[in-house]
Amino acid sequence: MxxxxxxxxxxxxxxxxxxxxxxxxxxxxxxxxxxxxxxxxxxxxxxxxxxxxxxxxxxxxxxxxxxxxxxxxxxxxxxxxxxxxxxxxxxxxxxxxxxxxxxxxxxxxxxxxxxxxxxxxxxxxxxxxxxxxxxxxxxxxxxxxxxxxxxxxxxxxxxxxxxxxxxxxxxxxxxxxxxxxxxxxxxxxxxxxxxxxxxxxxxxxxxxxxxxxxxxxxxxxxxxxxxxxxxxxxxxxxxxxxxxxxxxxxxxxxxxxxxxxxxxxxxxxxxxxxxxxxxxxxxxxxxxxxxxxxxxxxxxxxxxxxxxxxxxxxxxxxxxxxxxYGAFGSVTRIRHEVVIEGTADGTPRTDSDWREYEFKGKPGDPRRWPRQFAPYHLRLDWLMWFAALSPSYAGSWFGTLVERLLEGDRATLKLLRHSPFPPDAPPRYIRARLFRYRYTTWSELRETGTCWERTYVREYLPPTRLAAERS
Structure with missing residues (x-):
């Protein structure tokens, strides 16, 4: 043989x-x-x-x-x-x-x-x-x-x-x-x-x-x-x-x-x-x-x-x-990110105290440098990248994610790096905004120590609260 x-x-x-x-x-x-x-x-x-x-x-x-x-x-x-x-x-x-x-x-x-x-x-x-x-x-x-x-x-x-x-x-x-x-x-x-x-x-x-x-x-x-x-x-x-x-x-x-x-x-x-x-x-x-x-x-x-x-x-x-198999058959030229924020205010306004949820891997706070996670796979972070490309990619799950954050669901919060609200005191409202992210230049990196610069693009999800509170 x-x-x-x-x-x-x-x-x-x-x-x-x-x-x-x-x-x-x-x-x-x-x-x-x-x-x-x-x-x-x-x-x-x-x-x-x-x-x-x-x-x-x-x-x-x-x-x-x-x-x-x-x-x-x-x-x-x-x-x-x-x-x-x-x-x-x-x-x-x-x-x-x-x-x-x-x-x-x-x-x-x-x-x-x-x-x-x-x-x-x-x-x-x-x-x-x-x-x-x-x-x-x-x-x-x-x-x-x-x-x-x-x-x-x-x-x-x-x-x-x-x-x-x-x-x-x-x-x-x-x-x-x-x-x-x-x-x-x-x-x-x-x-x-x-x-x-x-x-x-x-x-x-x-x-x-x-x-x-x-x-x-x-x-x-x-x-x-x-x-x-x-x-x-x-x-x-x-x-x-x-x-x-x-x-x-x-x-x-x-x-x-x-x-x-x-x-x-x-x-x-x-x-x-x-x-x-x-x-x-x-x-x-x-x-x-x-x-x-x-x-x-x-x-x-x-x-x-x-x-x-x-x-x-x-x-x-x-x-x-x-x-x-295959990857990156097309390459995006501009980076967009969905930033999710919550507020405890009873009436959401532009000047309300909006606090940002931080994800483990995807870019968020421009001052936070990316980390190495692979070969471990952060599934929610990856899907958030697709959500930023088009809301249609997130239609089956994004609404439920927002609902779980409004409930202070502990399992969902464990997927995140940081929640600005404790599980027993979740926000009254959550909104999502779309930002354009770009890498800083060498001079900007030396001056600020940050690798990202972001610019507001548009509203992704208007301020939303739980249905039980609306009724």
């Missing part, structure tokens, strides 16, 4: 599996700490309401059979525990079949969460984690050498992630073609990081060189993944360096880290493989059968990539086994 396995990728598999387990842990921790105000029974988009409208076949999930906040918390924290066990290498201590089942557990649990997560879980890295997590089930443990076909499928996913992102850029926005998108991107990206200001202030010729290098990395280098070593390792290494550059420049949840883990599986690392028994026939049959199915399903993302109407971040099956 030498044709079936590649023992020289033993260490690469180990690095990939441990990195994936760590990202699973982050994903489940994010779900456990944020689900109540987002999709819980008193959440902005409750799971119970969703599963009443969407059949199991369209969105397979454990929560179609039973939902309660306590049961969701049990699933999320169980996912954390299993992920931690995999990170510690427990799978290597188990029989092969048991290790495969152990890797199947976090995939099934996270699939159940994503399929009822609605808008809050509509990001491409959710599907990517599930697609890659399913392939991890087939990789085996210390009882077998890594299967060649699964290593190929991991490279195939990496190819689609990078090449698909490159194509959507070239098709989507002229600034990618004329190399000027980075004149704006670091300032207008969804959640800037602590170094984003400095990336934005790099010389424009360097920005153009960055975009050109990105096109090479995403449109040319992915093909080299399927060439003989050491060329494939060089290609994967270049992708890792590019992703680390993106990690430094912003907060993109676990997208960059998961891409790095995928690239690590293609590296030819020093051979440390021990002697292993012959590969079981049943394992070979399972891997080949499932791999053939996945390759057949791959028709859909390939057709999407070559289509002039290419779409980003869409799954082609309810199990998220094959998906299409």
């Amino acid at each position: 030498e044709w079936f396995t590649a023992s020289e990728y033993w260490l690469s598999r180990l690095v990939f599996q441990r990195a994936l387990a760590g990202l699973y842990l982050v994903a489940f921790l994010t779900a456990a700490l944020q689900f109540r105000p987002l999709i819980g029974d008193r959440g902005m988009l409750p799971v119970r309401r969703y599963v009443d409208l969407v059949p199991f076949k369209a969105a397979p999930s454990l929560f179609h059979f039973h939902y309660s906040d306590r049961f969701f918390a049990l699933c999320a924290w169980s996912g954390c525990a299993v992920s931690a066990a995999l990170l510690a290498g427990v799978d290597a201590l188990l029989p092969l079949w048991a290790a495969m089942l152990l890797w199947l557990v976090p995939w099934a649990l996270y699939l159940s969460i994503v399929n009822v997560g609605q808008t809050w879980y509509s990001f491409g890295w959710e599907s990517l984690l599930l697609e890659v997590g399913f392939l991890a089930v087939l990789l085996g443990n210390d009882e077998v050498a890594p299967p060649v076909v699964v290593l190929f499928l991991l490279r195939w996913v990496l190819f689609r992630v990078e090449f698909g992102a490159g194509l959507i850029k070239m098709r989507g926005d002229a600034c990618w073609r004329n190399l000027t998108c980075l004149y704006y991107h670091h300032e207008t990206q969804p959640m800037p990081g602590p170094l984003s200001w400095f990336f934005h202030r790099l010389p424009r010729p360097l920005h153009r060189a960055e975009v050109a290098a990105n096109h090479v990395t995403q449109l040319v280098v992915p093909f080299l993944l399927f060439t003989p070593q050491p060329v494939a390792t060089a290609a994967a290494s270049l992708m890792i360096l590019t992703q680390l550059w993106l990690v430094l420049s912003g907060n993109f949840s676990w997208l960059n880290w998961l891409t790095i883990a995928l690239a690590a599986s293609a590296l030819r690392l020093p051979d440390t493989s021990p002697a292993v028994p012959d590969t079981p026939v049943w394992y070979t049959a399972v891997v080949l059968t499932v791999s053939a199915l996945l390759l057949a399903l791959g028709y859909h993302p390939v057709r999407n990539m070559i289509s002039r109407r290419q779409v980003m971040n869409r799954s082609f099956d309810p199990l998220h086994l094959v998906n299409t």
Whole structure:
């Protein structure tokens, strides 16, 4: 069975599996700490309401059979525990079949969460984690050498992630073609990081060189993944360096880290493989059968990539086994932010004592410097960026967010960095205003120490109070 396995990728598999387990842990921790105000029974988009409208076949999930906040918390924290066990290498201590089942557990649990997560879980890295997590089930443990076909499928996913992102850029926005998108991107990206200001202030010729290098990395280098070593390792290494550059420049949840883990599986690392028994026939049959199915399903993302109407971040099956990826097909030139304020005054006026709610990650107070959160994902902060682009993106949840703030809901307030009102003394009125944000210049930074300057644009939501108080 030498044709079936590649023992020289033993260490690469180990690095990939441990990195994936760590990202699973982050994903489940994010779900456990944020689900109540987002999709819980008193959440902005409750799971119970969703599963009443969407059949199991369209969105397979454990929560179609039973939902309660306590049961969701049990699933999320169980996912954390299993992920931690995999990170510690427990799978290597188990029989092969048991290790495969152990890797199947976090995939099934996270699939159940994503399929009822609605808008809050509509990001491409959710599907990517599930697609890659399913392939991890087939990789085996210390009882077998890594299967060649699964290593190929991991490279195939990496190819689609990078090449698909490159194509959507070239098709989507002229600034990618004329190399000027980075004149704006670091300032207008969804959640800037602590170094984003400095990336934005790099010389424009360097920005153009960055975009050109990105096109090479995403449109040319992915093909080299399927060439003989050491060329494939060089290609994967270049992708890792590019992703680390993106990690430094912003907060993109676990997208960059998961891409790095995928690239690590293609590296030819020093051979440390021990002697292993012959590969079981049943394992070979399972891997080949499932791999053939996945390759057949791959028709859909390939057709999407070559289509002039290419779409980003869409799954082609309810199990998220094959998906299409891509980001920033268009780049916004101006940054807008929704600022939410409350007042305890009985009659809201322009000169009332309006106090601002501060979010953890999204820009708010111009004096507050952005922080690094990725790979942890602040779901509300990300959706607030979309809300600033257009109220239509927030129509399903923004009104409920305002209602919960007016109620002083403790779970919702935990999503924020700071509330100007304690839970037992919420505001009488809340309003939302739209501001234009821009990075300060070098001279402004030296004078004020702030990285943002903001200008009022218009009213986003007029002063609003609870319906019970209006009646």
